[in-house]
Amino acid sequence: MKDIKVNVKDLSVFYGTNMALNKISMEIPEKKVTAFIGPSGCGKSTFLRTLNRMNDLIDNVRIEGEVWMDDIDIYHKDVDVVNLRKKVGMIFQKSNPFAKSIYENIAYGPKINGISQKQKLDEIVELSLKQAAIWDEVKDRLHDSALGLSGGQQQRICIARTLAVNPDIILMDEPASALDPISTAHVEALIHELKKYYTIIIVTHNMQQAARTSDLTAFFYLGELVEMDKTRTIFTNPAKKQTEDYISGRFG
Amino acid sequence: MQSYFQEELIKLRKRIMKMFVLAGSQIDRAFLSVTNRDFETDDTALINENRIDKLDTKIDKLCQRIFALAQPVATDLRFIMSSLRIANEIERIGDIAFDIIERSEVLRPFPETLDEFKITPLFSDVQQLVNRTAEAYTNNNSELAKEILMACKKNEESCKSVFNEIISQMTEKSQVILIATDLILVIRDLERITNHLENIAESVVFIVEGKRFRHLNQQ
Numbered sequence: 001m002k003d004i005k006v007n008v009k010d011l012s013v014f015y016g017t018n019m020a021l022n023k024i025s026m027e028i029p030e031k032k033v034t035a036f037i038g039p040s041g042c043g044k045s046t047f048l049r050t051l052n053r054m055n056d057l058i059d060n061v062r063i064e065g066e067v068w069m070d071d072i073d074i075y076h077k078d079v080d081v082v083n084l085r086k087k088v089g090m091i092f093q094k095s096n097p098f099a100k101s102i103y104e105n106i107a108y109g110p111k112i113n114g115i116s117q118k119q120k121l122d123e124i125v126e127l128s129l130k131q132a133a134i135w136d137e138v139k140d141r142l143h144d145s146a147l148g149l150s151g152g153q154q155q156r157i158c159i160a161r162t163l164a165v166n167p168d169i170i171l172m173d174e175p176a177s178a179l180d181p182i183s184t185a186h187v188e189a190l191i192h193e194l195k196k197y198y199t200i201i202i203v204t205h206n207m208q209q210a211a212r213t214s215d216l217t218a219f220f221y222l223g224e225l226v227e228m229d230k231t232r233t234i235f236t237n238p239a240k241k242q243t244e245d246y247i248s249g250r251f252g
Numbered sequence: 253m254q255s256y257f258q259e260e261l262i263k264l265r266k267r268i269m270k271m272f273v274l275a276g277s278q279i280d281r282a283f284l285s286v287t288n289r290d291f292e293t294d295d296t297a298l299i300n301e302n303r304i305d306k307l308d309t310k311i312d313k314l315c316q317r318i319f320a321l322a323q324p325v326a327t328d329l330r331f332i333m334s335s336l337r338i339a340n341e342i343e344r345i346g347d348i349a350f351d352i353i354e355r356s357e358v359l360r361p362f363p364e365t366l367d368e369f370k371i372t373p374l375f376s377d378v379q380q381l382v383n384r385t386a387e388a389y390t391n392n393n394s395e396l397a398k399e400i401l402m403a404c405k406k407n408e409e410s411c412k413s414v415f416n417e418i419i420s421q422m423t424e425k426s427q428v429i430l431i432a433t434d435l436i437l438v439i440r441d442l443e444r445i446t447n448h449l450e451n452i453a454e455s456v457v458f459i460v461e462g463k464r465f466r467h468l469n470q471q
Binding site for chain 2: 238248
């Protein structure tokens with residue numbers, strides 16, 4: 001097992017008085033893909049959002065417990081949240097490129113981080129688009145609107161935009177659920193490639209996608225972490241009956 | 253969708269059970285053909301053999317369909333993978349029983365020789381093992397499957413000991429050589445059937461517990 005990138009200890013999240021996550025403890029290894037699965041409302045997206053403190057943006061949220069990234073407690077009062085989100089990029093279910101050119105979408109993050117030299121920005125844009133496996137498709141139209149691309153291409157532009165600020169961790173919240181099978185295959189192949197350089201955490205409702213793309217799988221139910229293990233174990237011989245029932249579609 | 257998948261699994265289990273019944277009746281028939289002087293050959297064995305082969309093909313197709321359409325995981329995945337393997341093992345058992353029936357004419361006139369070499373208990377042990385293996389599969393009973401694994405080992409040893417006894421008789425009494433040669437083939441066949449039953453029992457343990465016994469007990 002590789003080094004631990006994220007160490008979560010007894011994490012509970014409350015929306016008002018409603019407990020969304022109940023004392024979750026988990027170790028997420030570096031440069032691996034970890035998938036979160038579970039029925040809607042089980043807390044997996046809430047948990048994902050605690051990893052870049054996106055829940056801070058929601059009123060009435062209370063968080064207990066600790067989330068350590070490397071040797072930093074990300075909920076410590078001295079932590080710079082903007083800096084944290086630079087280190088922890090996020091890809092959403094629906095691709096959300098800015099209404100700008102492809103180039104500007106990618107260069108946006110580096111620019112607000114103070115990079116202004118055109119040559120340097122060009123390099124970052126090219127490298128990010130290459131890493132996101134979309135360079136060949138867009139290199140001749142970098143200054144066209146990103147909104148003119150297909151859904152699958154837009155999602156890869158969003159991934160490139162995330163990579164441009166050089167994160168350590170990439171969070172993906174159902175990144176392929178709105179894509180056709182070919183675009184999904186592109187995104188999955190990309191995940192496989194990106195894990196060489198980044199720690200990836202993916203929330204998915206697609207069991208086969210979790211099985212195909214991840215090294216570890218965590219099953220959540222009713223705000224609890226039921227089971228976490230190697231993906232191959234979860235999908236061939238899970239320890240808990242609840243996990244087995246869920247992955248084989250016998251829930252409820 | 254869900255109930256359709258469940259129906260497919262039930263169908264698969266029923267087909268394997270049918271194969272067990274047919275293979276069992278082929279072994280019963282092989283036993284009679286060897287031991288019963290009044291046994292009369294007819295088409296029953298051939299008809300059963302063809303039914304077993306057809307079921308094997310149908311199970312192949314059914315499993316292929318389930319894999320493609322339902323993408324099974326965990327216990328379902330182990331059940332389908334193993335059922336595919338078990339169908340092949342039963343099909344081989346059927347083939348071997350059919351071979352015994354085809355060769356039985358030579359042995360049939362000599363029931364006293366069969367008694368002398370304790371062929372009858374060997375046969376009935378195998379018949380019992382088939383029934384118990386079918387029961388272990390049908391009821392997902394891994395404890396019974398483990399007992400069968402031990403019984404198979406014992407049975408293989410019995411086959412070896414009868415085999416050695418025949419060889420020693422062959423060296424002492426030249427008049428038994430002709431019939432003994434055919435007897436050796438039957439014993440070899442019973443041993444091979446036992447091996448196939450052992451593989452099936454290992455698969456049952458794998459289905460229920462997710463543990464691979466396969467080849468472990470040979471190390």
